[in-house]
């Protein structure tokens with residue numbers, strides 16, 4: 001892989017670099033907690049505020065909708081104003097969104113809150129990855145381990161939101177609002193962590209030890225197309241892999257386990273949650289392994305391979321659900337653990353925000369599209385507990401998309417990810 005021009009993060013102490021990881025991860029924890037805070041209060045919102053299923057769905061869909069365009073602007077802003085400033089700025093936007101969501105008297109206000117939260121949260125995700133790349137780029141700096149730790153703490157945020165009905169039972173007993181106030185408190189924590197990170201980042205950045213932002217340079221649309229071929233393979237893999245994994249795991253898998261494999265709701269939910277829990281531990285472990293071996297693309301290819309294999313095991317064999325769950329769990333840990341460090345190696349540091357922003361624009365459209373197509377296929381085939389074969393078309397669709405993703409991972413490995421490329425970079 002071609003080395004990118006870079007300031008010298010190696011001159012920043014490891015303690016400071018890991019402190020940045022911890023702070024960025026803490027802000028990510030609040031971000032992921034708020035993202036997943038609607039699911040646990042969905043039933044209360046229906047009972048106490050009379051919201052329909054469509055309204056509940058909209059509270060989450062409205063998060064992705066603006067990002068089909070805006071997250072690219074967010075990425076450009078990260079390159080222009082730097083990761084630290086943008087983590088803080090987007091943390092404040094997320095907090096405003098979380099407060100609106102918790103305190104709005106009606107559905108429209110809540111939806112506006114979720115819209116605002118989505119605008120802040122996706123750009124904060126880019127700023128977090130750029131922050132870690134700033135401090136860990138370069139040989140021997142363990143960029144994949146650092147990104148893995150950041151992602152893992154974010155996943156704990158999602159897991160905490162899922163567990164919040166147990167951990168904060170008293171709040172839930174008082175109705176829909178207190179749990180959302182707790183989510184807003186998590187957003188405050190995010191802002192405090194972002195503020196401290198911004199404070200400690202100023203010294204090394206002013207001393208020129210970190211990549212300088214591109215403030216003052218005019219934005220040129222054509223720049224968007226000037227990433228190398230390997231980047232485009234990574235982008236298509238990102239779209240296809242996240243579209244399948246999120247549309248399946250976050251939307252349809254529980255229902256699929258119930259209707260096709262005969263699990264009850266609690267068993268299906270628990271089976272699904274193991275994927276999440278595994279990712280908390282396995283994502284940093286895989287990141288560490290990649291850094292240690294100095295190899296990324298082969299691991300990415302292996303992670304991308306496991307998804308179609310897992311879907312085939314689910315759809316075509318009577319094997320235990322544990323096998324498919326383990327395979328999805330490894331893929332869900334391995335692919336993000338490698339994808340984002342690899343992105344930071346494929347593009348110049350000053351363009352990382354734009355590069356990830358562009359990936360997430362198409363990714364958000366892909367996730368939305370995959371949800372719609374899968375739902376349409378299930379409805380068309382009348383998928384249900386009495387007609388489990390009705391899910392075949394959805395599984396074939398997910399299978400085909402995941403094979404497309406695997407193909408991109410192979411092309412990426414072939415173009416820029418073989419031993420002679422990676423060990424050079």
Ligand SMILES: C[C@H](NC(=O)[C@@H](N)CCCCN)C(=O)O
Nearest residue numbers: 032035122125151242336360363
């Ligand atoms: C880092 C990566 N995040 C994304 O890809 C986001 N665009 C979507 C996250 C949606 C849930 N918060 C990841 O979380 O693996």
